[in-house]
Amino acid sequence: VKVAVDLAACECHGQCEIVAPTVFKLEDETNLSWDAAPPESAREDAEAAVVMCPTQAITVAD
């Protein structure tokens, strides 16, 4: 699974970290880190993060 985050849109609200903790991590209030190529098992969580992100900053591709 390929995960991309548009950092210009990301405001670090942290919804992604809650629904997909194996993929996303808020380092602090202004820095997000993420696994750009998580295993297939993380797909469902990553897709939930796409829906939950209030700024629509996340995309998930195959």
Added chain:
Amino acid sequence: MPETRRRVEDFEYPSEEIQQCPYPFFEALRAECPVYPVKGRKAVQLSRYEDVAAAMANWRHISSDRSWLTSEMSPEVAAVLEEAWDDRDVLLGEDPPSQTQHRRLVAPAFAPKRIAQLRNRVVAMANELIDGFAADGHADWVTQYANLLPARVMTALFGVPFSDHERLTRYTEDYLDWTAKMLNPLAPEREVECAHSIVSFQRYVHERLEAMKDEPGENLFGDLVQAENVTLGVKIDIAKTMLIAGVETTRGLLGSSMKLLLEHPDQADRVRADRDLIPQVIEESLRIESPAQRASRWVPDDVEIPNGELPGGHYMNLLIGSANRDERVFDDPDRFDIDREELGRHLAFGKGVHFCIGSPLARMEGVVSLELAFERLPNLRLGGAASAYRANPLTRALDSLELEWDAS
């Protein structure tokens, strides 16, 4: 000579003066007492941007759970509410993981595609309201427009008949009085009336959800109907939260953004010439007259915030309206300036797990309203009468706003 700033102790709090314009008080709080203990209660008010933002981000230690909060009620009110589902304050009054689970139910309704689909209907509803007064050459923008549009838009978001907007408005009024009663006590009869309204709102949601079972449609109630493993009580509570959050705050934005822009004719002229500036007007209005003035939190155990520490067992009021005028973040914070560098940094929609899910809809209603007003009401300007803010310490919304224009 330096200006003399008033000290915290010079203010009477709470008071009508602070209600009308809380900003000098907030400025004193930020300077002298960023963690301000509320007299007689185990509660503090945070006024600096840094602290408010940090508290919003720290949901693991600073809780939104309000299930511990109980209020006493009269036997009359208790009798009315016996028929009601528990008001559990889902979404706003809870923490992850249950907050996340509930937020997931409503997230699809606010996806960009859905909001874009709503835009044409919002434009039609806004135009219909303006049709009602365009020929008059004057109107009260608050009572004839700002107070009316958001409840109408909620009918589209929910997927209920447009004619339901009147009851949605009434329910909102009653719920607001009810939730603010700790700060603004109600007369006993009014309290009973509000309790009845809560029961009838719950029945209303129940009926609408039932009616949608066969054809749910792409709308918020349609999503709720199809949600599995969620009790009816939770669905009703979600509907309540969405209604109040969507109506009261948005009408504050619609009133304030118009007033602020027309009070600054140079910036209004630029907007007349270039409508693409309207989103900037909305952002600056959200900052300087934040519709949601505060958020509340609960601190179960000792916690540190940037400008202090707090022992467990305290409540926190996060003064959003103060954070958004913090001179440490916003240059000349009392100046309305649609070009300011820090334009998007305001906390009007919160931050973190509770970040306003309806923000795209609120922004769209704000932009559409100014676009149509400037397009349809030539030489739009402020009317003579002064406008005042409603007496509600939680939200900031005008009571009235007289406008004039050249009617053809």
